[in-house]
Amino acid sequence: MTEAVFETLAVVGPGLIGSSVLRRVREFPGLARRTIAVDIDPAVCARVQELGIADEVTTDAAEAAAQADCVLLCVPAGAMGHVAASVLPAMKPGAILSEVGSVKVSVIEAITPYLRPDIAYVPVHPMAGTEFSGPDAGFATLFEDRWCLLTPLEDTPHEAIEATLTFWERCGSRLREMTPAHHDRVCAIVSHLPHLLAFTICGTADDLADETRSEVLDFAASGFRDFTRIAASDPIMWRDIFLLNRKALLEMLARFTEDAQAMARAIRWADEEYIVDRIERGRKIRKSLIQNRQA
Numbered sequence: 001m002t003e004a005v006f007e008t009l010a011v012v013g014p015g016l017i018g019s020s021v022l023r024r025v026r027e028f029p030g031l032a033r034r035t036i037a038v039d040i041d042p043a044v045c046a047r048v049q050e051l052g053i054a055d056e057v058t059t060d061a062a063e064a065a066a067q068a069d070c071v072l073l074c075v076p077a078g079a080m081g082h083v084a085a086s087v088l089p090a091m092k093p094g095a096i097l098s099e100v101g102s103v104k105v106s107v108i109e110a111i112t113p114y115l116r117p118d119i120a121y122v123p124v125h126p127m128a129g130t131e132f133s134g135p136d137a138g139f140a141t142l143f144e145d146r147w148c149l150l151t152p153l154e155d156t157p158h159e160a161i162e163a164t165l166t167f168w169e170r171c172g173s174r175l176r177e178m179t180p181a182h183h184d185r186v187c188a189i190v191s192h193l194p195h196l197l198a199f200t201i202c203g204t205a206d207d208l209a210d211e212t213r214s215e216v217l218d219f220a221a222s223g224f225r226d227f228t229r230i231a232a233s234d235p236i237m238w239r240d241i242f243l244l245n246r247k248a249l250l251e252m253l254a255r256f257t258e259d260a261q262a263m264a265r266a267i268r269w270a271d272e273e274y275i276v277d278r279i280e281r282g283r284k285i286r287k288s289l290i291q292n293r294q295a
């Protein structure tokens with residue numbers, strides 16, 4: 001039988017990501033022998049209990065942390081600092097603190113002041129999700145074939161990185177290590193900007209419907225529909241991501257705005273070659289994502 005990576009895993013914030021991890025542990029051997037789910041919201045705790053996806057459920061983060069050899073924070077990125085501050089003093093020497101925040105530099109900065117020399121901190125980011133939130137939204141196969149990015153610090157002990165890599169590998173993820181700053185620039189273009197565009201285009205279409213008192217949104221079943229899926233995502237999560245990755249996101253938005261202006265110019269001057277070239281690049285990217293099993 002495969003030996004479990006962790007004896008006791010505490011998951012703080014069993015929402016979409018946290019409950020998917022808990023379900024994975026339940027359904028696949030070799031991850032953790034025992035799980036504790038912690039949430040600030042008693043209604044979430046009650047639901048996790050009903051779903052039967054954790055061995056123990058509590059609202060007391062410190063009590064759970066004291067029993068765990070890995071504490072995985074799955075709370076909104078803006079809450080990571082104070083949740084880390086509440087669990088770290090209770091953790092066992094030699095245990096691992098990890099978190100799945102979608103932004104790395106700011107979250108690491110928020111957690112660093114509370115770190116202890118006898119606790120290994122391993123920041124990760126599973127590049128997997130849906131537009132849904134909460135414990136009912138999770139599923140055990142969420143991470144399969146999806147990238148999980150690790151952004152260890154210079155002094156993160158090797159064994160803690162290895163244990164974390166094995167854990168996510170057994171969740172089905174593909175793994176890649178990178179620096180936190182590089183991570184934030186990559187995610188700004190592939191995840192944060194697309195969400196910004198989706199929220200914005202939905203708002204623009206809605207304003208237009210109001211202004212013209214017309215039925216624009218009734219016909220939104222085609223290209224627009226794909227934007228609405230992304231735009232259905234959780235407001236607190238995305239508020240935190242936008243504010244915490246402000247610099248990289250604004251840089252990518254500026255580049256995008258320049259490229260959109262170039263497309264506008266090509267359309268104005270009927271520059272067919274430019275227009276076709278841009279569309280072909282889009283088609284190529286889609287094709288390569290499909291080949292890579294990422295679409």
Ligand SMILES: NC(=O)c1ccc[n+]([C@@H]2O[C@H](COP(=O)([O-])OP(=O)(O)OC[C@H]3O[C@@H](n4cnc5c(N)ncnc54)[C@H](O)[C@@H]3O)[C@@H](O)[C@H]2O)c1
Pocket residue numbers: 012013014015016017018038039040041044074075076077079083100101102103125126127128129130132133134135234237241
């Ligand atoms: N949703 C995604 O697609 C996705 C993908 C990768 C990473 N992430 C990151 O994972 C984290 C969780 O996202 P999610 O979509 O699972 O969110 P979610 O809203 O589904 O779940 C978050 C849970 O955290 C709980 N919580 C909030 N503050 C808390 C606190 N102080 N103490 C204990 N519990 C607290 C909430 O009650 C909720 O149950 C975020 O940091 C997000 O950036 C999300």
Ligand SMILES: O=C(O)C(=O)C[C@]1(C(=O)O)C=C[C@@H](O)C=C1
Pocket residue numbers: 101102126127128129130131190191192230233
């Ligand atoms: O698939 C989706 O709906 C997502 O929004 C998932 C998504 C992404 O943008 O790819 C969102 C945020 C994460 O940090 C990682 C993954």
